[in-house]
Amino acid sequence: MPKARAGKRPRRERPEGKAPGILFNTGAGQHILKNPLVVNSIIEKAALRRTDVILEVGPGTGNLTVKMLEKVKKVIACEIDPRLVGELQKRVQGTCLANKLEIKVGDVLKTELPFFDACVANLPYQISSPFVFKLLLHRPFFRCAILMFQREFALRLVAKPGTKLYCRLSINTQLLARVDHLMKVGKNNFRPPPKVESSVVRIEPKNPPPPINFQEWDGLVRIAFVRKNKTLSAAFKSSAVEQLLDHNYRIHCSLHNREIPENFKIAEKIQTVLKDTGFSEKRARSMDIDDFIRLLHGFNSEGIHFS
Structure with a gap:
């Protein structure tokens, strides 16, 4: 058996997920996109312009950031981990890209978003829903x-009425934006690999937005989707729902100087609205945006509000 050379130690492989000086925190969603083909594909689908200001959330070590800096006017990168901020700064330091990069350190959910033309990001998955809204x-x-x-x-974002994944997230997102599934990305394209497969989605806000009070809308949709397989008649018989709507109705009547009959029962009024609008036996899982708009209008016209 050949002997190892004197003074030479066997080479040790760096543990998966560890960059020089950095152990990625997978609990905080730190899965770095390492495949340059995927990076290039994302940038291509973003159709970046030379005049663009791009918002990036969770830039990590900057694989996507650097490629975007070569194509746009400015990238504003939001990063919560000071270690990764240091890595990103070192990566562009002394290059012509440095003055096109602005780094905001902190929790993006707790800070006011700056002006930007487009957002391109490999998001930490645990902030997906609040960040979308x-x-x-x-x-x-x-x-x-x-x-x-x-x-x-991603599949919930694009789900259609009647499908298994259709939910409150689906209808709320689709009310405010056009959403398209662009491509699947396997777990081995990341370092370290996440436990789940990924997808890239394109979201384009509807401008102008629909003329709907979103808080009202979300209040209605939230009630309907708590048990999306129940009829709306059953979903609205919850005592908590009845108490909320009774409280809101009394405030509405007070503001508009309307007298409430002594024998008034909110439960009866709710069921009347559901029957009159034709949604009493409908289930949230099969209702589309137009259905919920009609239902919301039906409730509001009778003085019943959800926010």
């Missing part, structure tokens, strides 16, 4: 967002 309610409008999500979350 922070984006969609952001003003002024941006052109589009190209975002990496956990596969099942």
Whole structure:
């Protein structure tokens, strides 16, 4: 058996997920996109322009960031981990790209978003839902967002009425934006690999937005989708729902100087609205945006509000 050379130690492989000086925190969603083909494909689908200001969330070590900096006016990268901020700064230091990069350190969910033309990001998956709605309610409008999500979350975003994954997330997102599934991304394209498969989605806000009070809308949809397989008649018989709507109705009547009959029962009024609108026996799982708009209008016209 050949002997090892004196003074030479066997080479040790760096543990998976560890960059020089950095052990990625997978609990915080730190899965770095390492495949340059996937990076290039995301950038291609974003259709970046030379004049664009791009918002990136969770830039990691900057594989996507650097490629975007070569194509746009500016990238504003939001990163919560100071170690990764240091890595990103070192990567562009002394290059012509440095003055095109702005780094915001902190939790993106707790900070006001800056002006941007497009958002391109491999998001930490645990902030997916709140970040999507922070984006969609952001003003002024941006052109589009190209975002990496956990596969099942992405499929919920694009799910249609009557399908298994159709849920409150689906209808709320589709009310405010056009959503398209662009491509699947396997777990081995990341370092370290996540436990789930991923997908890239394109979100384009509807501009102008639908003339609907989103808080009202979400209040109604939330009640309907708590048990999406129940009829709406059954879903609205919850005592908590009745108490909430009774409280809101009394405030509405007080503001509009309307007298409430002594024998008034909110449960009866709710069921009357459901029957009159034709949705009493409908189930949330099969209702589309137009159905919920009609139902919301039916409740509101009778003084019943959800926010």
